[in-house]
Amino acid sequence: MAPLNKAVKPSFISPSSIHRHAHRHALAIACCLALFGAQPVLAQDAATVPAEQAPAQPDVNTLDAVVVKGIRSSIAKSVETKNESSSIVEAISAEDIGKLPDISIADSISRLPGLATQRVDGRSQVINIRGMSEQFAGTLLNGREQVSTGDSRGVEFDQYPAELINAVTVYKTPDASIVGQGLSGTVDLQTIHPLDLSERRIVFSGQGEYNSLGKLTAGGDHTGYRAAASYVDQFADNTIGVALGIARLDSPFQEEHYKQWWWASGDTTNGWGAPNPQAGKPSDAIALQGSEGWIKSRNLTRDGVMGVLEFKPNDTWHSVLDLYYSKFDQDETMRGTMWSNDPWFANVDAPLDANGNPIPNVDYANVGVSDYRGYPFVTSGTLVGVQPIVRNDNNTREDKLYSAGWNNSFAFDPFTFNVDLNYSRAEREQSTLETYAGLLDPQIVDFEIPLSNRFGHYSLPDLSDPAAVYLWDPQKYGHDGRMEDSKQTDIIKAARFSLNRVVESSDFLRSYDVGVNLNRRSKEKTAQVYFADLKNGRTPTLVDPSLLSSPTSLGFLGMGDVLTYDPRALLGQYYDVNLSESNDDVLKDYIVEEDVKTFYFRANLDMDVSDRIRLRGNAGFQYIRSEQSSTGFNANNGIVAGSQKIDASYGDILPSLNLVADFGDGWMVRFGWAKTLMRAPINYLSAASSASVNQFGEWSGSGGNPKLEPYRANAVDLSFEKYIGDASYVALALFYKQLESYVFQQEITGWDFTDYPNDSGYTPHSNIGSFYTWANGSGGYMRGVELSASLSGELLHPALEGFGAQVNGSYTESSIDPDGPGGSATDTIPGLSKIVANATVYYERHGFSARLSQRYRDKYRGEYSSLFGQRQLRYTLPERQLDMQLSYDFADGSRLHGLSLLFQVNNLNNSPFRTQVSEASGSTGLLLPEEYTEYGRQYMLGFRYEL
Incomplete structure (x- = not known):
């Protein structure tokens, strides 16, 4: 099994189809050579076949006349990735080394169909996929599950510098060979493979930054900068490749904040x-x-380092070692009144x-x-x-994120054996x-x-x-x-072993993969x-x-x-x-440990159904065995009365099927079916609890639930797609998820308090009582429709050459009551915006490029950090944000060749953050104004220079 970002052409394409696709693939390869890390990200589609069995690739040197860079190159690569995938995916590719098409990774991802970002403190931070919060999404780096710096599983994307990420693929349908998948989708971030480039590349970039609100308070700032450098080289006849990248961010975020606390007659x-x-x-x-008004000024500093060492001495052995580190510091000053x-x-x-x-x-x-x-x-x-x-x-915060992976593949015709070892660690120290x-x-x-x-x-x-x-x-x-x-540490240690076998004797089975992934995760949090x-x-x-x-x-x-x-x-x-700690404070301390073993099998299918219809895809299953435990304190009146360790185990069989019917001339129909799961948020699994005996001799308590089982769902997806040329397509996708279970807070009677210490002074009649905690309950459906298109202007008229547009919109609805049966009619599943839409128009020609992008998401319930570090769901009003980018690349004959100038404005329309709160009695059914916050505009002026 190849790593997710391995640049391998799927080997199970039938010979009769090679000629039909040769020209399109040649053009795509030429475009990709201009990109940092120009590799198809769908290694699950690649069977990791020895090079001598792969179709011959055209000589890219003959295509110099059609090599393009910039926006159109990025779009062409992304469309190619979507086209060639066996799953339903969305993709983003960097325009060039260290040049993603947006200010942040989260901004770029949120422009994909069916996806939306949730702003936190004015910046894009987490991603909601198809109406579900970040807790339901899996996040990978180079195909490996990542830890999180927050309280739970949701990855905060602002930890990853955009300058060091080369491409992103979002899997909307599961694949049996992807480990660490989410229930709503899976985001895979990729860095470069230096041997995918044909020559040395050295790039420097820098930008100055300014916030339009100005300097709001002493100690704050409204100016900052970004700087990055990348080096990619190949040695020893292209058998050794090295890539190094470093990025620094010193960015101001400001806010003017007003909040109306609660309304009552x-x-x-x-x-x-x-x-x-x-x-x-x-x-x-x-x-x-009650009311409050304040200003906040945040100084964010982030240092990121990426390194890749690639070794391919022959067609048998291929080794890739990649390392990633980031350090994120935030110093926030808040001054106001309430x-x-x-x-x-x-x-x-x-x-x-x-x-x-x-x-x-x-x-x-x-x-x-x-x-x-x-x-x-x-x-x-x-x-x-x-x-x-x-x-x-x-408020101060320091986050450190480490990730290391070493992948080795060994090809012995017709087998390819793969070993992948990885380590991921996140540390957060925070003081408020x-x-x-x-x-x-x-x-x-x-x-x-x-x-x-x-x-x-x-x-x-x-x-x-x-x-x-x-x-x-x-x-x-x-x-x-x-x-x-508070301090928390999240660690993942994992090892993956897989085997691929090419099948030459079958008319439909081209290869199959078998593998096992062993994952151990430990998350510990303490707070004083x-x-x-x-x-x-x-x-x-x-x-x-x-x-x-x-x-x-x-x-x-x-x-x-x-x-x-x-x-x-x-x-x-x-x-x-x-x-001085209350029960709630003591309950913030916990350790959660998970041992997850994933066994999988995937058959890679490819056949010509007729002269015009080609059917390809994969079918397989995963068996996941999970063992989890948690250690936490029992508290009475803010005093630790003892500790306990509770464990649980369970197993799941998750079949999946992905089929693509290629009708030729760019017409495709994709079908996906799978059983999926997502383990509960880690903080829900805490064994920390508060329990006591009342004067009537009855036990009662509250806390986390280490015995929680995952959210589980059955999913069906259908996508109709038409590809036009190299950078244009139109697609209509339908999806339906039936959640068999959903986790919400419940009162559980019959809870056994035998192991709980009793410091209440009362004698219990029985060790059985009631416990209020997170528990598995009934689910419901998530369903929706997505329409997306990427169109080049020359498709309409030659005079529009250089112009283009990308638009998408989605509608999602759900029957899930996140509060359980009988919950509030106004409460929706966290992260659900019924309508999400994005539009980008661009012009790129003669070295000049301009892009105007707007994203919109309908109202939703977002999950945010609240009073004293707790999590809170809040009704968030619709958001519409406009961003602009202008750049100029000096031409080949210019003395300034290699230099690009860049001007960007983020949040051009100064989009506010707005929330609502229910009227206190609940009898009116009214949602009334709560928070209104403005963050100002971010202006950035800079350069990029390539040697």
Whole structure:
């Protein structure tokens, strides 16, 4: 079995079809020589046949006149990959060495049919395939499963520099020989094979970067740069190849953020036991119960290194060693203000009731009420008695990603034996610090609140005066600051052994593959939570001028300036910092281990059904044996009461079938059928739990579930395709997935608490009780349709030579209730946008190229990091982002030949991030504005030079 990025022509093509495809393949090879790592990525289609049995390749030197570079070359290679695959795939190929067609890998992938990116902190980070979140997608690097730097399996693509990735293939239908497949699809990132190039290549590139929001706060920045260099060479009569690449990113990301916390009427809050009605507000009117506004400035630094050593001394032995490393640092500063104005909040002037408890007293004046869909909403007025808190936060993160793979193939006619060893490791160290300050007295705030997602307006008192703004706890959190430090490590060690045999005696079976992959994965996370309390219980002002910076403006919300300082510089001087963890904090510590053995068989099929119809593809199965275990703490009242280790095992047989009917003249029909699975998110498998016995002697608890089995599904795919020339096609794809099981939170009765320590002081009647955890439940269907096209302008008219367009759109729907039977009717499966669409128009001629790309995704529920590191599903509104690229390559006869100039604008339309939240009572069915954040535009100006 060849590695996924091995450049081998499928050997099971029938002799009668070789002549029919020879010209098209010759042209594609000529185009590919201009690309970094010009190899077909579908090694599953390649039978790794000895070179003497492969069809003779034309002499590419005769095709110099048709060699093209740039956008059209990239498209031609991608279309060729899609055309030749036995599966239903989408592909991206670099325009040249270190030159993917977008700023980031995630941006490029998200433009493929049926795929969408989820923005995190303003940048594309994770990929949703066919309406399913990143947790359902498999990610490979050179055909090998990758670890993740996040809490679970979803890979964060911003860890991989675009300059070091040469091509990407997204498999939408399973293949028996792909290990580490996802349920929604599989993304395979590829680096170069240096022996696929015919000569030495040395490339340098650099770009300056600017964010249109400017410098928002002290310590932040709005300018940055990118730099990369690549070296590819061949030695010893092209038997040894070396590729080296390095890329550095120093990039600013800025944001202006506004959030409306939650909406409820007086009737609703009173029904929930609010202590007293709020004066001045109509009881039936729905009002906002809290707000926040801040700016964030992030400095991102990423260093990536890639190396490949390839050795092919003869036709028998082929060895490839590839190494990848990246280090990603993020330093984030957040400054702003927030407050609660709900009927439970009691400010410092709150009177006391008979029991000595403060009586909440945030009231309203001059209230303006607007009708919205038949319900009254408070949209303007004055808040009396609020206590705004000034936040100065600092969050740091360091990620390290290592990946190494060594592949050796040995060809002994008619057999090819392959051994692949790989290692992947991800480390993350993260620290989040928040500190609090504010005026000592309750405040009066005039407000105007929008009922659509946009910035609100608030007139706040001056929150930047160091003589009036004190360090203390205005919102009564119970501490004056909070810091959480966490560390996690994710490791995969794997070995793969496979054998391919060419079959010459059959009219339809051209070869078959058998193999086994042994995979051991371990993910460990630890977290510590600290509370910062002011020394000696004092409420100090910042009297040391050296600790203060220029005030930060929240003028985009009308809030004025806020006090600005470096929170980490204050810790030792003003605060006592002590470890203080709740049950939720203790449950963040866990170890999950998985041993997965994958045995597979695949038959590679190819036959001429008639003079005009060729049928090719593959059929096979995988048997996956999984053993998993987790170790975690049991906690009571934030105190570790013991630990436990829980394990489970299960097995799955996963058949798959991929067929391609080639009718000639570019017409094809593809069919795929398979059983698929995706193991549950790793953090769901944690054995950490909280359990106790109540006063009635009953056990109850909550936590993770190490006995979780995978999501399982049956999938059917059908694709109709017409290929036109070398860079044009039209395709219509239909897909249907029936999920037999889906994982959601459930209350499990009959849970055995025998091994749980009991520190509650109560004696249980039985060791059987109820446990609230993730569990396997009923699933449902995912189904959809995708339409895509890539068209060159000269197809329409010769005058349009150089022009072209790529467009795609998809519609997806699901019957799955992610909350289980009886869940909310408004909750959809995470990552599901019913409509996803992309359009790119380009012009490329005489060295000049221009590209304008727009991507759109419909509303969806996204999964994001939330308060205190938890994960949260949020209703995310539609996004439409426009990007632009302009470049010029100096011609061969120019003294500047080899130099390219590049100008790019990312997020040209300043597309905001917007979320909604349900109205508190749930009876109205309304989704109301929650977050509105703008990130500005990224401008990049740079060059690329090839020696």
